[in-house]
Amino acid sequence: MDKVKQKIRMLIAAAYIISILLIILGNNLEGYLSLAVFVFSAIPTFVAILLTTIGLLAKYHPVLLSKMFNKFVQRGELPEVKHPEKQSDDWNKWLSEQSINGWKVTIPENHKTPWTDEVTPDNVLPEYPRPQLARERWMNLNGLWQFNVLPKEKSINDLFPGQILVPYPVESYLSGVGRPIYGGERIWYRRTFTIPKDWNGERIILNFGAVDWQAKVLVNGQFQVEHTGGYTPFSADITDAISYTSENEIVVIVYDPTDSNEREDEARQKGKQTLCPNDISYTASSGIWQTVWLEPASACRINSVIANANVEGGYAVIQAKTNVKLPGIKTRITSINDGRIFTGDVNTPITVTVENKQLWTPENPFLYSIKVELLEDDKVIDSVNSYFALREVGKQRINGDVVLTLNGEPVFHHGPLDQGFWPDGLYTHSSDKALSFDIEQIKSMGFNISRKHIKVECARWYYHADRLGLMVWQDMPSAGSFTSGSYSMWLDYIQHLAPFGVKHVAVRDNDYKGWKRTENSKAQYYKELEEMMDNLSAFPSVVCWIPFNENWGQFDAIAATDFVKNKDATRLINNVSGEQDQGVGDIFDCHIYMQDLWLPKDPSNYRANVIGEYGGKTWKVQEEAWIDGKIFSYGETSSIEDFREQYKTLMMNEVKPLINKGLAATVYTQITDVESEINGLITYNRKVVKVIPHVMKETHDELNRAFEKRLGQ
The missing domain is CATH 3.20.20.80 (Glycosidases)
Structure with a gap:
């Protein structure tokens, strides 16, 4: 855009210079020729004044110019392919x-x-x-x-x-x-x-x-x-x-x-x-x-499995949400990585801890595989495979500037x-x-x-x-x-x-x-x-x-x-x-x-x-x-x-x-x-x-x- 702005400024300057030169030339001519030059000088003069006006509006009244331009853009006919019928x-x-x-x-x-x-x-x-x-x-x-x-x-x-x-x-x-x-x-x-x-x-x-x-x-x-x-x-x-x-x-x-x-x-x-x-x-x-x-x-089934990680603690809080809430239904989460089992009431968060904590990063995108089951008494009524990662994002100010963080580290x-x-x-x-x-x-x-x-x-x-x-x-x-x-x-x-x-x-x-x-x-x-x-x-x-x-x-x-x-x-x-x-x-x-x-x-x-x-x-x-x-x-x-x-x-x-x-x-x-x-x-x-x-x-x-x-x- 810098080059475009420079070209606009050059165009404005050129239009003014051409206008002035034509006016000077017209003053040194006589009759119809002088009149023709004056008429012709109106073109660069108009261009110069128009661009100057737009430039000043853009600087001091950009909202007004935006509204004018928007009406100009929308003035045309709607293309045939966009007609509602x-x-x-x-x-x-x-x-x-x-x-x-x-x-x-x-x-x-x-x-x-x-x-x-x-x-x-x-x-x-x-x-x-x-x-x-x-x-x-x-x-x-x-x-x-x-x-x-x-x-x-x-x-x-x-x-x-x-x-x-x-x-x-x-x-x-x-x-x-x-x-x-x-x-x-x-x-x-x-x-x-x-x-x-x-x-x-x-x-x-x-x-x-x-x-x-x-x-x-x-x-x-x-x-x-x-x-x-x-x-x-x-x-x-x-x-x-x-x-x-x-x-x-x-x-x-x-x-x-x-x-x-x-x-x-x-x-x-x-x-x-x-x-x-x-x-x-x-x-x-x-x-x-x-x-x-x-x-x-x-009839009662898992609709989503959402995990929120605690990187420092080395665990994730996992919630399996179901389509309906029925009494007596339990959730069982089994870690495929190490075989550990975690249970809790359905639709409630369950804390899943991990051994040998590995954080998810672009360099090491480690995923923990899990099986999530719904239990009615001891019977499995629904089962899905899923996964989660230990990953936290945030921001912090360092040396006066705000940076984005991954697992607490600036990235x-x-x-x-x-x-x-x-x-x-x-x-x-x-x-x-x-x-x-x-x-x-x-x-x-x-x-x-x-x-x-x-x-x-x-x-x-x-x-x-x-x-x-x-x-x-x-x-x-x-x-x-x-x-x-x-x-x-x-x-x-x-x-x-x-x-x-x-x-x-x-x-x-x-x-x-x-x-x-x-x-x-x-x-x-x-x-x-x-x-x-x-x-x-x-x-x-x-x-x-x-x-x-x-x-x-x-x-x-x-x-x-x-x-x-x-x-x-x-x-x-x-x-x-x-x-x-x-x-x-x-x-x-x-x-x-x-x-x-x-x-x-x-x-x-x-x-x-x-x-x-x-x-x-x-x-x-x-x-x-x-x-x-x-x-x-x-x-x-x-x-x-x-x-x-x-x-x-x-x-x-x-x-x-x-x-x-x-x-x-x-x-x-x-x-x-x-x-x-x-x-x-x-x-x-x-x-x-x-x-x-x-x-x-x-x-x-x-x-x-x-x-x-x-x-x-």
Whole structure:
């Protein structure tokens, strides 16, 4: 941005100089020629005065300028694909052609990952999807389902002429469909199943990892559950609707408008998804996008296992929560590592001590395996396998600056932004190996964190982060967009570009109308936030919650931070990553692009100073790129060697000096390219690692040494 501001100032100066020269020239001419020169001089004069006015407004009245700019951006017509009643007019033709040609996947070679070709209808994410709460018996329902796409008003349907590979989003290649879903449409899924004989008499639980956005589930024509929110799991006890001896039918009806009618509809959490992919917004992921499975269980069963560690004492307090509370039920926890047994009342915390204490760190991500059982008298009525770690996170002030700690020791948090998109499956990975690949690459480069950016991953991603030793900063998926947001979202951008400097303005995040935050939208946000935290609290790798990113759909961050802290006081909270900080939480976070880095300083000196996004340099590997045309960049490089050298120079010349001044953490943009945003350290298809991992690690080791030296270690 520094270079951009400099160019704006140069343009203003040039416009004034040209105006003056033309006026002087006009004074020395006569007649029509003089008049023509004077008229022509009005153009640079107008440009100069306009840019000067904008620059002065940006410095002294940035809120007014933000409101004016927001109205300008939203003045245009809503794109046709975002009209709320928009429907494709050729679904019948497409489905007819698929019924003739059969289900198939066609993917351009450069959109394939190294694992794409492993996916077949009989081999779709076969791993148990919930490692932190694993039951031995289960039935994977991934594979080919029947489907149809109908007008959203239609409430009855018995025709399912198409086939789709679940759990891949409708828009993805791997689904076998690869078409958008519009605001006037609903997706109808159907498949059948038969209950195994040895499950007879048990409760049957139907589980969904995630469905985007609003899902209604029927079994044998009977309503079972409805769930709104595209990023969290949900389940239903379908026992009373099924037959143990004959075939059963599941129907799932999904409505996912993405950003359809975004200027009128209330805000909904959608992350980076859009119906108009460009720059930093990407193709939507509609429908079922995580594993679907069945499992037998008892009427009283374990729903979650949460462990809170005491590092100094060498124990964890573990609570197994059940779906219902019944008298006389006990919990038994068996340590797989040493065979020790701990018992207590159900739904109450149980202290589990360990021998030969090993703390979880990125260098030694030790996990304690446990079996958790429910006992009725001496009979085991439910059993799950789980694990926990001895790990504590926090912050402390050392030598006048706040640092982040792991197990009581200061740690410089350094890692990439990770958006979790795939060219073949969009939100959904092709293989468990693909999930671990990303984390292994991050680790091999010498990073110790990943900021999971406005997306919630499947449980197995966090499991791999647990076992491989990667700390995770977890974003809450955001709402809003550039063309349908509050004026406040432009404030930081305007201040960054202000050619005459800025008077920074702290804006209270209460523009509910601008963000379309109705009371229902606010309640839905908190419902999804709580579900995300409930889902991820079992994973020791998750060390930081981020309720809002860059003011996108942001409202009442102080209240959201209080909500998060009251629900989970064991992790760090970054109230807003970038822009409209509200002065609360554990972290003061600024995003810095296209300008020299500077040290964010928390005015209260109570929070850790963090650069939550920066970098974003571009090197396009042409043969592996998502598109041939326009790309988005925060700064170009001339070659892959220049790309690598610019990264090292940024670390050594800008990040390292800021560490010496009190910087506590950084998040570099980003680990992979995503569609037209070509600023990753790895290509979108994961076929080319643009950097040399061991060289990156050496660079990052130097940053860690600078951090340790600053602390006197």
